[in-house]
Amino acid sequence: MIEEKKQSKSESPKAVSVENLTKIFQGAMGRKPLTAVRELSFNVAPGEVYGLIGPNGCGKSTTMKVMLGLLKPTVGSASVFGHDSDAVASRHDVGFLPENPYFYKHLTGRETLRFFGKLCGLGGSELRDRADAMLDLTGLKNAADRRVGGYSKGMLQRIGLAQALIHEPRLLILDEPTAGVDPAGSRRIRDLILELKARGITFVVTSHLLEQMQEVCDRVGIMSQGRMVREGRLEDLISVENQTEIIIEGASAEQLAQVRAIFAGSSGAKIMSLGKPRTTLERLFLETTVQTGDEE
């Protein structure tokens, strides 16, 4: 199991730091270059769950690939725990679950975990124990000796999560972790994220399931057309500044009518909470983003 070790914040660098990142794909054979990400900057603190959301084609996956060193930035930089993301050593502390993960179909679940564990420098009894622990954690113990080619979508996501965790990374990058997974499997993955978050693991997550993102994320960044259009703490982002929310307990219909007319002085009813009503993350998302293909 992952060992929880406390460390003072001053000692640890930012888990992820993306500075002024721009990524342009050169068009082949006279085609126009495509700017996938423009001047993107954000930081993720250690132990935080950061949600990167945006419509399809907004540059989320490109940003993740840059963070993993799979793509090189055209301008700007990305670093993971102080290491430039281009350096292979930066991946020592990173686990990645790609969208629709594919694994070698000929390997069993256990063999898959052992293979990825070996790539991370594990071996011997440590590797065997870690693989078994991850199979246990992701609920795949009974399917451990079945070939991955026969796994369902949900099982593939879970074995993907298990391989991402095999080397006890400090940062997990999850690209659509619940895409195509049934509600029960989806909840299981969500619970797993919360459990791992409690152990101090940092997350960068993308998902189109905004309700779930709302449940797990500490902060979110909303991308549209390669740019960061909104970013901040979830609580702050979904507060509506020019409205007030009153939560009343035990009010009758008549009293509610009175409350609507005047807010104070009604007998038997009390104001339990006075604050700002919230929109949903989904509404905010739709308001602030432009779907790919729409005019700028």
Next chain:
Amino acid sequence: MSSTLKSSPRKYRAFSPARVWALATNTVTQLVRMKILFLLLLFVVIVVAAAFAFPTRSPEQQLKLLKDVVFGALQVFSIVMAISATALLLPRDVEDRTLYTILSKPVPRHEYLVGKLLGVLLLIGGGLLFMDVFFSGVLWLKQTMITAANIEALKSEQSDTPENIAAVRALIAHQGLTWNLHAGVWCVFLKAAVVASLALLMSCIATSTLFTILVSFCFTIAGQGQGLLRSFVFKSLPVTWKKICSFVLALLLPDLGLFDQVQAVIEGNSIPLATLAETTGFAAAYVVLYAGVAHLIFSEKEL
């Protein structure tokens, strides 16, 4: 944030033989489970059929023809395995996006390439070793049967003098199982290794399995006929230019004719140790060159 985790105590090493071995053995498992070794069964059928063919020929001719057919099959199988196995790996990993998962681990790209190439070479080497052992067994059996039949014939002609028997044994042994046979198989492996590294280079440039296979086959055929190409195209050039052009051509296109030592084995002649060492050196140079260029291309490739 309640707590944070410390960096893993495992140290990252720029080159790890264990990681390369993990990639190589996974490649072997992948190819074995893709049933690529079914080719070996076909080889067994060819060897057995060739062993019982040509019964009317002289003993020497029978053994020569058996070796000729088997070495032909060995070369075809090793080249087909080298190209198809290599072409199935890298483009497929890109198409399936398995490559993302692998390279998101602390795996340098050169280790990935070396691991994949080593896996293919292990598979070809293992396959050739099996074929060599099987072929040696069949050749030895055929040799024993022919020797016994010839000695029987001498007996029936009442000319089974020790000198005659020794002469028959020597003649058949000359064309039978010798260490030379294994040297010939080694040369077949060297050629396959060069073709596999060429296919690896092609797979770094290409975007699909089919393209890799087609281009690699074209290069292999052209490489096989490079000697012919040189003597035909460069014949009118001055000696110095001929040498320069030949060298450049040999760099761009592997001179696979360098590895064709099997004819000597078929004829019953031995391959000199110096030739074997030189051939091995050429193969190593080609493999390093193509793998190096493949790395240069792959390390800059955006995934």
